[in-house]
Amino acid sequence: MKRLLFFLIPLTMMFAGCADRSDNPFFADKYNTPFEVPPFDKIDNEHYLPAIEEGIKRHRAEIDAIINNPEPPTFENTIVAYDQAGEMLSRVNAVFGGLRSAEINPRMQEIARETTPMLSAHSNSIRMDQDLFARIAAVYEQRHELGLDLEQMRVVEMYYRDFERSGAALPEAERERLTQLSERMSMISLQLGENVLAETNAFQLRLETEEDLAGLPESVRSSAADAARSAGVDALGIVTLHNPSWIPFLMHSERRDLREKVFTAYFMRGDNDNENDNKDLFAELMQTRQEMSRLLGYNNYAEFFQAIQMAEHPENVYDFLYEIWEPSLARAKSERDQMQRIADREGANFRLEPWDWWFYAEKLRKELYDLDDSELRPYFPIDRVRDGNFLLANKLFGLTFEYRPEVPVYHEEVEAFEVFDRDGSHLGILFIDPHPRPGKRGGAWCGTYRSGSYQNGEKIYPIVTIVMNFSRPSGDRPALLTFDETTTYYHEFGHALHNFFADGRYSRTSRSVPRDFVELPSQVLENWAAHPDFLNKYALHYQTGQPMPEELQQRLLNSQLFNQGFAMTEYLAAAILDMDWHTTEHGSEIDVRAFEKASLGRIGLIDEIKPRYRTTYFNHIFGTGYAAGYYVYRWAGVLDADAFQAFVDSGDLYNQQLAESFRKYILAENALRDGMEAYIKFRGQEPDITPFLSRYGLN
Numbered sequence: 001m002k003r004l005l006f007f008l009i010p011l012t013m014m015f016a017g018c019a020d021r022s023d024n025p026f027f028a029d030k031y032n033t034p035f036e037v038p039p040f041d042k043i044d045n046e047h048y049l050p051a052i053e054e055g056i057k058r059h060r061a062e063i064d065a066i067i068n069n070p071e072p073p074t075f076e077n078t079i080v081a082y083d084q085a086g087e088m089l090s091r092v093n094a095v096f097g098g099l100r101s102a103e104i105n106p107r108m109q110e111i112a113r114e115t116t117p118m119l120s121a122h123s124n125s126i127r128m129d130q131d132l133f134a135r136i137a138a139v140y141e142q143r144h145e146l147g148l149d150l151e152q153m154r155v156v157e158m159y160y161r162d163f164e165r166s167g168a169a170l171p172e173a174e175r176e177r178l179t180q181l182s183e184r185m186s187m188i189s190l191q192l193g194e195n196v197l198a199e200t201n202a203f204q205l206r207l208e209t210e211e212d213l214a215g216l217p218e219s220v221r222s223s224a225a226d227a228a229r230s231a232g233v234d235a236l237g238i239v240t241l242h243n244p245s246w247i248p249f250l251m252h253s254e255r256r257d258l259r260e261k262v263f264t265a266y267f268m269r270g271d272n273d274n275e276n277d278n279k280d281l282f283a284e285l286m287q288t289r290q291e292m293s294r295l296l297g298y299n300n301y302a303e304f305f306q307a308i309q310m311a312e313h314p315e316n317v318y319d320f321l322y323e324i325w326e327p328s329l330a331r332a333k334s335e336r337d338q339m340q341r342i343a344d345r346e347g348a349n350f351r352l353e354p355w356d357w358w359f360y361a362e363k364l365r366k367e368l369y370d371l372d373d374s375e376l377r378p379y380f381p382i383d384r385v386r387d388g389n390f391l392l393a394n395k396l397f398g399l400t401f402e403y404r405p406e407v408p409v410y411h412e413e414v415e416a417f418e419v420f421d422r423d424g425s426h427l428g429i430l431f432i433d434p435h436p437r438p439g440k441r442g443g444a445w446c447g448t449y450r451s452g453s454y455q456n457g458e459k460i461y462p463i464v465t466i467v468m469n470f471s472r473p474s475g476d477r478p479a480l481l482t483f484d485e486t487t488t489y490y491h492e493f494g495h496a497l498h499n500f501f502a503d504g505r506y507s508r509t510s511r512s513v514p515r516d517f518v519e520l521p522s523q524v525l526e527n528w529a530a531h532p533d534f535l536n537k538y539a540l541h542y543q544t545g546q547p548m549p550e551e552l553q554q555r556l557l558n559s560q561l562f563n564q565g566f567a568m569t570e571y572l573a574a575a576i577l578d579m580d581w582h583t584t585e586h587g588s589e590i591d592v593r594a595f596e597k598a599s600l601g602r603i604g605l606i607d608e609i610k611p612r613y614r615t616t617y618f619n620h621i622f623g624t625g626y627a628a629g630y631y632v633y634r635w636a637g638v639l640d641a642d643a644f645q646a647f648v649d650s651g652d653l654y655n656q657q658l659a660e661s662f663r664k665y666i667l668a669e670n671a672l673r674d675g676m677e678a679y680i681k682f683r684g685q686e687p688d689i690t691p692f693l694s695r696y697g698l699n
Contacts, residue, residue, distance in 0.1 A: 021050075021054075023047075024047045024050060024051055025038075025039045025042050025043055025047065026043075026047055026048075026051035026054075026055075026088065026091060026092045026095075027051065027054065027088075033407070033408055034404065034406050034407050035404075035407065035418070035426075035429050035461075035463070036450075037407055037408065037416070037429055037449065037463050038091075038094075038095045038408070038449050038463075039408055040095075040408045040409055040410040041408040042408075043095065045105070045107040045108060045111065048092065048096050048108070048111050048115070049111055049114065049115060051088070051092040052089070052092055052093070052096070052115050052118065052119065053118075054088065055086070055088040055089030055090075055091075055092050055093070056089060056118065056119070056122045058086075058088050058089070059085055059086035059088070059089045059122070059126075060122070060125075060126075062081070062085035062086065063082070063085060063126055063129065063132060065081075066078060066081045066082055066085070066132060066135065067129070067131040067132050067135065072138075073135040073136075073138040073139050074139065074146075075139055075146055075148060075152060075156065078135045078136060078138075078139050079136065079139055079152075079155060079156055079159060080506070082132070082136070082159065083155065083159075083506045083507050083508055084455060084456075084507070087455075091450075093119070094448065094449045094450060095449060096108070096111075096112075096115075097447075098447050098449055098465060099410060100112060101440070101441050101445070101447070101467065102410070102411075102433055102439070102440050102441075102465075102467050103410050103411055103437070103439045103440065104197070104439045104440075104441075105439055109194060112190060113187075113190065116186050116187055116190050117183050117186065117187060119186075120182055120183040120186040120187075121179075121183055123182075124166075124178075124179040124182050124183065127162070127163055127166035127167075127168060128166065128167065128168055128175045128178070128179060129168075130168070133163050133168040133169070136156075136159055136160055136163060137160060137163075139156055140156055140157065140159075140160040143156050143157070150672050151504060151505055151506070151509055151671050151672055154509055154671060154672060155506045155508050155509045155671075158508055158509065158512065159508060161308070162508075165296065165304075165308075166178070167295065167296060170295065170296075174295050177291075177295060178292060178295055178296075181288050181291060181292045181295075182292070184284075184288055185285060185288050185289065185292070188281050188284060188285045188288070188622075189285070189622045189623045189624075191281055192270075192278050192281055192282065192285070192619075192622040193441065193619060193622055193623075195270055195276040195277070195278050195281075196269055196270055196276075196278070196441075196442075196616075196617045196619060197441055198276045199241075199269040199270055199272070199276050199617070200240075200241045200242070200269060200442060201240075201438050202276075203240065203241050203265045204231065204233065204238045204239070204240060205238060205239040205240075205249075205258060205261055205262055205265075206228075206233060206235040206237075206238055207224055207228075207235055207236045207237040207238065207239065207258075208235050208236060209236070210236075211255070212236065212237075212255060212258065213236060213237070214253065214254040214255055215252050215253050215254030215255070216248075216249070216252050216253060217252055217374045219248075219374060219377065219474065219477075219480065220248045220249065220252055221236075221237060222474040222475055222477070223237075223244070223245070223248070223471065223472060223474050224236070224237025224238060224239060224245070224249075225237045225474075226472065226474050226475075227239075227240060227245060239258075239262055240436075241262075241265060241266050241269070241442075242436040242442060242469055243436075243442065243469055244435075244436060244469060244470060244471040244472065244485075245436075246262050246263075246266055247358065247482075248373070248471075248482075249262055250262060250263060250355060250357075250358035250359060251358045251359060251361075251362045251373060252359070252362065252373075253359065256355070256356070256359075259355040259356070259358075259359060260353070260355045262355070263354060263355035264355070267354070267610050267614055269614075269616060269617040270614075270615075270616030270617045271592075271593070271614070271615075271616040277616075278615075278616040278617070279592040279593070279615075279616060282592055282615055282616065282622075283586075283590035283592055285622070286581055286582075286586050286590060287586050287588075287590070289301040289582070289627070290585070290586050292304075300314070300582060300583050300584070300585070301582040301583075301627065301628050302314040302317070302579060302582040302583045302628040303583075304628075305515075305582070305624075305627065305628040305629055306628065306629075308514065309514045309515055309516045309629070309632075310514050310516045310517055310635070310674075310675045310676060311516055311631075311635065314579065314582075314583050314628075317579060317631050317635075318576075318579060320631065320634075320635060321572055321575055321576055321579070321631055321634075324568065324572065324634065324693075324696075324698055325569075325572050325576070325603060327698040328564075328565055328568035328569045328572055328696070328698065329565070329569055329603075329604060329605075329606070330565070331564065331565030331568070331569075331697065331698070332565030332566050332568075332569040332606065332609060333565070333606060334565065335361070335364070335563060335565045335566055336352060336357075336606060336608050338364055339352060339356075339357070339360035339361060339363070339364050340352050340360075342360055342363050342364060342367065343356070343360055352608050353607075353608065354607075354608055354609060354610050356608070357566065357608055357609065361562075361563050361566065364562075364563075365559060365562055365563070368559070368562065369555050369558050369559040369562065370555060371552075371555045371556065371559050373482055375552065376482070376483055376552075376556065377471075377480035377481065377482060378480060378541050378542055378543070379539040379540065379541055379542075379547075379548045379552075380480060380481040380482070380483065380485075380486045380539060381478045381479065381480055381481075381540075381542035382434060382470060382471075382478060382479040382480070382481055383478065384538055384539075384540050384542070385481055385486050385489050385538065386432065386489070387538065388490075388529070388534070388537065388538025388539075389489060389490060389493040389525075391537060391538060392490075392525065392528050392534065392538075393493075393497060395654040396654055396656075396659040396662075397422065397497070397501075397659055397660075397663055398421070398422030399419060399420065399421065399422070399427065399497075399500075400419075400420045400424075401417045401418070401419055401420070401430070402417060402418045402420070403415065403416070403417055404416045404417060404418050404429070407429065409431065411433065411437070413433065413434065413435055414431055414432065414433045415431070415432045416429060416430070416431050416432075417429070417430045417432070418430075419500055426461060427461065427500050428452065428461045428462040428463060428464060428499070428500045429461075429462075429463045429464070430464050430465075430466070430496055430500075431449075431463075431464070431465040431466070432465075432466055433465065433466070433467045433468065434468050434470050434479070435468075435469065435470060435471075435472050435479070436469040436470075436472075440467070440469065441619065442469055442619070443469065443619065444466075444467065444468040444469060444488050444491070444492050445466075445467055445492065445495075446464065446465065446466045446467075446492045446495035446496050446499070446522075447464070447465050447467070448462055448463060448464050448465070448499055449463040449464075449465060450462055450463040451499070451502075451507065451510060451511065452499065452500070452502055452503070452510055452511070453504065453505070453506065453507045453510045454505045454506070462499050462500060462502075464496045464499045464500065466492040466493060466495070466496050467492075468485075468488065468489065468492065470485045470488075470489070471485060477542075478542055480542065483530075483556070486529060487526045487529050487530065489529075490525040490526050490528070490529040491522045491523060491525065491526055492522065493522075493525060494521045494522035494523065494524060494525040494526075495518075495521065495522045497521060497525075497667065498511060498518075498521040498522070498667050498670075499511060501663055501667035501668045502667065502668060502670060502671075503668040503669065503671075504670070504671035505671075506671070509671030509672075510671060511670060511671075512670060512671055513670045513675060513678075514674070514675045515625070515626065515629045515632050516629065516631070516632040516635040516636060516675070517636065517639070517670075517675035517678075517679075518632070518636070519632055519633050519635075519636035519637075519640075520636045520639040520640050520643065520666065520679075521666060521667055523633070523636055523637060523640040524639075524640040524643050524644055524662075526640075527640065527641070527644035528644075528653065530556075530557070530560065531653060532553055532557065533653055534653065535547070535548055535553055535556075536548070536553075539553075560695075561696070561697040564696045564697055566609060568634075568696055568698075569605070569606075569609055570609055570610065570611055570612040571612050571633070571634065572634070573600060573603065573605050573609070573610075573611035573612070574611040574612040574613045574618070574630055575630045575631040575633075575634070576599065576603055577596060577599050577600065577611055577613075577615065577618075578618070578620075578621050578626075578627070578628060578629075578630040578631070579628060579631065580595075580599040581595070581599075581615070581621070581628075582621075582627060582628035583628075592615055592616070595615075596614065596615050613630075618630075637692050637695075638687050638689050638692045639679060639687050641687075641691035641692040641694075641695050642683065642687035642688050642689075642691050642692070643662065643666075643679075643682070643683065643687075644691070645688075645691045646658055646683060661681075661682050662682055664682075665678050665679075665681040665682040666678060666679070666682050
């Protein structure tokens with residue numbers, strides 16, 4: 001904390017005379033760039049703080065204008081005015097927030113430490129403003145007499161609910177306490193994420209002898225060597241904690257001692273009792289969320305979160321997770337026993353540990369299906385996978401994509417594409433950022449630099465980004481993706497399509513769906529990625545251009561249920577851990593390690609498997625997006641499996657009528673209906689869980 005305070009003083013002094021508006025791109029009414037994308041090539045670190053300060057000032061003035069309007073509150077002068085306020089602040093926050101995840105540097109981290117409490121205080125001052133809430137409440141109370149259409153009714157109800165869930169209706173003392181809690185939570189979340197990034201970047205395993213490379217295929221050796229050169233390390237190669245590095249190493253390395261070092265470094269992130277330790281911070285976060293929830297009238301944070309989700313209540317989430325936990329765990333135990341027999345047969349003379357799972361799973365896959373990762377990768381060069389996404393969007397929705405080299409980007413590896421609708425009209429801009437870097441957080445995600453909406457009746461087209469951490473090119477060989485990376489690409493592209501198609505007239509209702517619904521548009525595309533008919537169209541060998549042979553396709557398809565016990569169990573363990581954290585009544589002292597051990601022990605997680613995310617690097621739940629909500633991927637999995645089954649049952653994987661119905665009810669008109677109502681509009685019935693269970697071999 002002392003170091004943080006040290007930075008705050010010079011930052012304020014440094015920026016005191018630095019708000020030259022003429023040189024700051026954020027002060028312009030519009031960006032002078034193709035398609036009005038952010039001018040990344042002209043944005044400097046020094047532009048952020050003055051722009052955020054000015055954005056806050058302008059937003060506050062717009063809010064005050066709504067409050068001081070002498071006319072009675074109406075839908076237009078209160079709800080629409082509020083919906084359209086804060087445009088400058090939204091623009092700068094979109095860029096700063098996006099680059100804090102994709103291309104952060106120490107300077108930006110300093111700025112974030114200053115602006116995070118500033119932005120939190122500003123947000124709280126608006127959500128707790130009694131005069132503003134009174135005007136919104138006045139419109140809400142007379143909404144049925146105003147002749148509003150369905151979307152207008154929704155936007156009124158959603159804004160009223162937002163204020164209510166922020167505590168605007170509470171007595172003053174409780175509002176003040178909620179403000180304090182909110183500001184503290186924002187700082188904790190920021191620090192937790194920074195600590196994980198620091199821990200991830202700090203680790204390097206040097207491969208210094210040929211013995212260190214034992215078992216590694218040429219592709220993994222080459223990638224490790226490239227990583228060493230890029231890092232300026234004098235070694236045959238290095239292994240980092242980015243997924244494209246550590247996972248292939250664990251799959252292939254014959255050096256069990258090195259596998260243990262890498263895996264231990266990965267699962268101990270944030271739990272090393274050093275300056276980046278997250279245990280105390282996370283414990284404070286849980287206590288703070290608990291107090292916040294109770295002030296708002298809920299027993300715990302999970303109740304607060306799920307009250308506006310499809311699940312509605314924590315008990316429904318637990319029931320769902322437990323329904324698939326037992327068969328998943330049984331399958332994982334069977335997989336473990338099969339791998340243990342291989343190890344015993346080879347004379348290993350040890351019981352399998354978590355750092356052995358990837359290695360022996362690859363042996364088991366080879367034994368059962370005569371299939372290994374290196375045989376599949378040549379058919380998934382990254383550009384062909386990208387073009388496969390574009391092709392699928394064309395076959396389903398008629399979209400086309402054009403590379404736009406003139407569009408400014410924030411890193412040389414990022415590509416920009418213009419997206420055209422079926423009739424050739426402009427639909428938006430898509431940025432694709434594929435590879436890991438020290439300044440990029442782990443995982444994959446989709447975001448926006450501008451959301452689609454309407455301003456004064458004019459369509460505002462979205463600027464969307466998908467960010468991944470996929471295998472890099474090596475030498476003269478392009479980036480060859482694993483099949484898991486390939487399906488992740490389709491997943492994030494599905495989120496992008498949702499952003500392009502969302503057609504709400506208001507910012508609040510454009511692409512506004514429950515969290516346990518939002519993964520449906522992304523996950524459904526993964527089904528096509530693995531289907532033989534579509535594999536033939538995009539899984540082409542990077543050297544010959546030939547499609548994957550039918551015999552290899554069949555082996556891939558036969559292996560789809562392989563290791564699913566592990567994949568499902570590690571996911572469910574993390575989802576249940578998340579729920580346990582957010583439903584338990586926490587006291588003044590929280591032992592994070594003991595809590596995690598008890599949670600995983602209660603469900604019987606086997607020693608050979610760690611949860612996909614341990615508490616101290618569980619980025620999903622550090623912020624509010626997926627806190628008490630990590631379950632949503634499998635919840636939406638029931639929806640996406642059933643939705644894809646509709647295409648299969650129709651006899652046409654690219655059924656235009658179904659695709660247009662999916663676009664209309666699931667992607668475009670999500671502002672108009674609750675999640676289940678929208679799904680039934682598309683499917684004609686509630687989802688059947690059978691396709692989901694079949695996909696994972698759980699029925």
